Amino acid sequence: MTTVQEPLHRQLGMTDEEFESVVGILGREPRAAELAMYSVMWSEHCSYKSSRAHLGRFPTDAPWVVVGPGENAGVVDIGDGWLAALRIESHNHPSFVEPYEGAATGVGGILRDVFTMGARPIALWDQIRFGPLSEPKNRYLFKGVVSGIAGYGNAVGVPTVGGEVEFDDCYTGNPLVNVMCLGLLRREQLVLGTAGEPGTIAVLLGKATGRDGIGGASVLASASFDDESQDKRPSVQVGDPFEEKKLIEACLELYEKGLVVGVQDLGAAGLSCATSEPAGRAGVGMDVDLDQVHTRESGMTAPELLMSESQERMMAFVTVDKVDEVLAIASKWEIDSAVIGEVKDGSTLTVRYQDELVAEIPAASLADDAPLYNRPAEKPPWIEEIWATEPAVEVTDVAGALAGLLAQPGIGSSAWIHEQYDHMLFLNTVVGPGSDGSLLRIKGTEKALSVSTDGNGRLCYLDPRGGAARLVWEAALNVAVTGARPMALVDNLNFGNPEKPEVMWQFTETVEGISEACEALGIPVVGGNVSFYNETDGVDIHPTPVVGLLGLADPVPAIIPRLGSARAGMEVWELGPPATSNLAGSALQKMVENRLTGRPTPPDIAAGLSSVETALGLAGQAAVLHDISDGGLAVTLAEICIASGVGADVTTDEPFSEDPHRFLAVTDPGVIGESASARKIGTIGGNTIRVNGAELNVAEAADLFKGAIPSALAG
């Protein structure tokens, strides 16, 4: 136990240099409340101080981009007056400390980011990663996170229509919980996070402010874990989906009636962010009266009020003549509201509490003057050695290897997870969880939106740049096989400690890989999130970027390719470049060797583009289109056979290669012609999955596949 009291700024997670720069901006020592505001706004989580220098690399422009990175969510134009808003976020650290609430509030936060833009959130996707389920602690975290997502997402009334799960030792001390949200809005309903002109009134809507989540961004999300991390439990927020549901409906009514100038959600950094950012964006000042904030406990101090991350709150900026109507709508939806401030000329954010001036700072400085670190990056010396070590995987028993892969919890059916999520609400889910991309129709139009979220820690560990690029290509192919053309991307970059040069190298390589693939596809990055400090006791996670790619099908294909549509007599085709025998980073290597070595096959731009176009051309003609990824062709085929309840007989040189840009098509004869990038490998029929003569009964494969997660949970 330490008895010497650290200076306040260090307790708040600030370095001495950062403290000095606050003194420089203010020309004096900061007051306690001011220091609190800077500490949260300048946290890694809020300021992106270690990553910002690199994020400018991403391509962000396209004619259909309406709002790019920097706002609460990206917005793209999908035609006929419709816009789509998308955003991805992580809640990794809170979910380790308190899995249910951590995951639940992650869902709540991403929803607010999207409905802040004027959109109705229409769907969620979760990307979750844990250590092996053989360990009880990992089972506890996994179950807690899934319950938290279900508990919040179902009750708030937004369907969770897809996602992905991965298990690896590197996530044992540091699970990853990412969540993506898609919203839909009419162009005229778009709202930005601006405070508006002087005279505009700031109305705080939603749940009363309490002491929960104080310092969540600075203390929890921006530091590494050790044995004492459990003591940080009070820094985790507590979610209330019912309050959020009412808040969504109230806000949507405000937008529909055109009653707000701007809106900002209260997430990380709470009121500090929701006052300073909109004022900074609008280039105005603001007077805030903390006595007006509705609280749920007495005796809160000004720093606590400014730092609290209590959930389900929104700040609306409203012209004076509309205030009464806004308060009446809040009252109708049974949510609390309070007028807490007024936009002023100038650029000063002034905060008063209990007849005292507690903060007087340049509003924009909280965001604009945040520290910017160009941290050293260095290629780790061990990577060349790993690249030089070829995978030592020899498959003598193809059927046994296939059976083993199907029973892996990261490859087997996700039904145990997604059947706990409402994935059908709103009557849009044409293709739901357990397929490649999710396909959501837009009622009243011929359009559908497709989303695929993809990550792969194994690949990115061995080759951060090539691995990250392959994720983008995989996601693009996943939406293309639903008939949707790729149009925009969001990314969630989960990394270890950025103060280590090798982690920064992994990070910069990843940014480069994502950028290269997006440029080749002609799609912009419209938003993202960076989660650093995913390390526990000095061990970093694999670099784990997750991408969420949005595609547009216009019109929806006449025949929707579905995994369960294969019928006896149909042909099985492998499309894309021929696979190599490279198994570096594959699920098979992980299963057989329990290590990762070698250098994975890099992406190929020409082949990637060609495969996306081929898939788009076949969507509407083929019964089944399915991307080849984890577990290779054999697993991809088995998934089709299991879903369709029918066998197949195929011959292939590389049943377990995960080489990129390939997919399977199952069609009636005569649809596809043989070429260098289209190879007929067999036919559908019977009740066994035959690969190069090795047989696995479909029913047996289905039992292994469906039992993968339940039997792992049984311990």
Place this chain on the structure above:
Amino acid sequence: MRAGVIVFPGVNCEHDVVHAIEALGGEAELVWHRDTDLSGLDGVVLPGGFAHGDALRTGAIARFSPAMSEVERLAGEGSPVLGICNGWQMLCEAGLLPGAHIANRDLSFICRFVDTEVATTDTILTRSAEVGQRLRIPLNSYEGNWVDPTGTGRVALRYVDDPNGSQDRAAAISNEAGNVAGIMPHPERAIDDLLGSTDGNVLLESFLGSLVPA
């Protein structure tokens, strides 16, 4: 002929129900739970969701909403009253249907298609169907396990398997008069081949066919 779909804070299927009714050629309108005059309506649907966040018990607070006295009046007059999922739970809490709902047998939320079988056509939910007809409809609930110590509930639909432990495998029931019905799976989610099933049509058509001018 016009049905009201009552919006309680926290429900989320209200727009889906209106969409489904309109897709079947019916007329529906949203009614706020504080409204106390439903005189223009010929029947009501209590939609699914999480009214009042399931605080206390599912449906326990919603039953006290001002609109519920009008629902009771309509039920008493013999008008069709249909509760879907959370709506069924509200009707039990309000005493308009017997029994109550507890957590699913396996203590997890279930969202998937389930097979059901029509047990009687003597209800507003099943009158256009045939006894023994199989219907594949999405289930989406945590408290879907119906228990009825009174034994007075009339089972309208039975699960073919037993997903949640519901008494007598009941997926839907009605009161003795047949005009008040509750169903746990969501018929409004099964009205379009694009979404996997049209088996909900016959149930919603039964309901719409039961509407008679007030």
